[in-house]
Amino acid sequence: xxxxxxxxxxxxxxxxxxxxxxxxxxxxxxxxxxxxxxxxxxxxxxxxxxxxxxxxxxxxxxxxxxxxxxxxxxxxxxxxxxxxxxxxxxxxxxxxxxxxxxxxxxxxxxxxxxxxxxxxxxxxxxxxxxxxxxxxxxxxxxxxxxxxxxxxxxxxxxxxxxxxxxxxxxxxxxxxxx
Numbered sequence: 143x144x145x146x147x148x149x150x151x152x153x154x155x156x157x158x159x160x161x162x163x164x165x166x167x168x169x170x171x172x173x174x175x176x177x178x179x180x181x182x183x184x185x186x187x188x189x190x191x192x193x194x195x196x197x198x199x200x201x202x203x204x205x206x207x208x209x210x211x212x213x214x215x216x217x218x219x220x221x222x223x224x225x226x227x228x229x230x231x232x233x234x235x236x237x238x239x240x241x242x243x244x245x246x247x248x249x250x251x252x253x254x255x256x257x258x259x260x261x262x263x264x265x266x267x268x269x270x271x272x273x274x275x276x277x278x279x280x281x282x283x284x285x286x287x288x289x290x291x292x293x294x295x296x297x298x299x300x301x302x303x304x305x306x307x308x309x310x311x312x313x314x315x316x317x318x319x320x
Contacts, residue, residue, distance in 0.1 A: 161244050161254070163235030166297030169276040173297075174231040175224065177272050182220040189213040236295050236306075243283070243310055245295050257293045261285040262314035267303045279303035283310065 193212035196205045226249060234247040244256045263286045269279040279300045283293040298306065 161237045161239070161246075163237050163244070163246055166231065166234045166236070167276075167278055167299045167302070170234070170278060170297030171228045171231040173272055173276045173278055175228050178220070178224045178227050180272070182216060182224065185216045186213050186220065189216050231297060234297055236298075238306065238309065241313075243293070243306070245293055255293050257283055257285065259310065259313040262310060265307045265310050265314075267300075267307050269300065269303075274300075281306050281310075 190213040193209035196212070197209035199205075229249050230247060233249060235245070237244040241260075242256050242258045244254060246252065246254045262283060264284040266282045266284075267279050268282060273279055273296075277300055278296075279298055279302075281295040281298055281303045282291045283295075284290075285292045295303075295306075
């Protein structure tokens with residue numbers, strides 16, 4: 143038997159751009175918004191108290207400038223990052239296909255991850271307190287030889303996550319995934 147290494151026609155390969163992605167759960171953007179607000183609110187509050195203490199304790203012209211700027215910095219950061227996080231949640235999507243599962247996300251920098259079932263080693267479902275409040279969960283997929291999560295899909299309903307986990311594991315163990 144002689145070795146062959148035939149050329150692959152790139153036009154015949156499946157195109158990730160042609161995948162029809164399912165949107166994430168409708169409550170996912172709200173969960174992301176509230177999660178971000180829960181992170182930024184204490185930071186803004188701490189910066190506000192620090193700025194007020196600075197003004198009251200020192201009363202110098204510098205403290206009257208720096209004091210109000212302290213809460214302005216995290217407020218500005220929140221005003222930029224929170225809407226981007228929500229937009230990112232709205233653009234996320236997943237697709238379950240015969241041989242793989244795909245996930246996309248991103249606003250400015252788009253990312254599509256396609257994980258073939260024949261590489262799948264383990265799958266898990268998790269949900270934190272805020273996710274549970276909205277009935278959401280995350281699907282975590284692990285491949286052989288990796289030291290961490292290879293694909294994490296946030297924003298699924300709890301039922302979707304459990305169903306996807308079972309289907310993905312059934313395909314991974316069937317031997318016909320690739």
